[in-house]
């Protein structure tokens with residue numbers, strides 16, 4: 369456990385989908401002025417350097433940010449533009465070398481009235497978070513188990529907010545575990561939006577997550593998926609990621625159209641022959 373380091377995968381197709389959708393959901397919630405709480409339960413290191421040995425090992429960013437960076441921003445949907453606007457200040461125009469992860473994005477998009485908390489267990493990744501961000505009022509880093517933090521930090525005093533659940537799925541049972549954790553947290557924070565990221569593997573392990581979510585009785589679960597249909601690597605091993613998806617419990621109404629537009633553009637740009645879907649796993 370805890371051998372996973374996201375720096376090897378930073379900026380790949382799955383990060384594009386996850387970070388753009390995160391921005392779309394947050395922006396939908398920020399249409400109201402009332403304060404929000406955002407919990408990044410599996411944070412990793414905050415900012416990824418794409419010029420390191422780990423990032424260059426498999427150059428996964430070539431399947432994601434590498435294909436998007438050269439595009440003109442005025443032809444993009446608002447969600448992709450918002451994400452690039454958060455990346456641009458860390459880079460010069462020619463190359464994208466520094467990529468904000470989920471915690472850095474939440475920090476960037478945070479308004480004065482909002483609160484952000486990020487949890488990370490891996491000692492090195494947590495140290496990197498500490499080095500990147502100074503804790504301040506409204507922003508907290510926790511070297512803490514995400515599963516335990518869900519019970520401890522929810523419900524938030526703001527009564528509104530989102531929870532990003534982005535585990536590394538190193539263990540086969542993590543699909544079930546994440547669903548159980550959400551089912552346990554949900555009754556304490558029914559108004560929250562929960563975003564659960566999952567990989568699409570030939571082994572089809574995400575179906576376990578779906579089965580458990582169906583069993584939970586939670587309704588209004590949106591499913592957003594991008595399958596490269598081979599564009600992100602051949603399905604030679606049951607563990608070769610072919611695409612990824614997100615379940616979004618309680619997506620804000622305004623975010624749903626934005627997500628559809630973002631997804632359509634991302635598919636066209638990253639994998640024109642791929643398949644995308646944006647539907648209800650469980651309707652209202």
Ligand SMILES: C[S@@+](CC[C@H](N)C(=O)[O-])C[C@H]1O[C@@H](n2cnc3c(N)ncnc32)[C@H](O)[C@@H]1O
Nearest residue numbers: 374410411412469470488489490513514534536
């Ligand atoms: C996929 S990465 C997160 C990437 C990050 N959310 C982003 O988008 O930039 C998953 C992270 O969760 C951490 N992790 C794994 N199990 C954890 C747990 N039980 N509690 C907290 N962190 C955990 C891993 O060390 C890893 O850094």
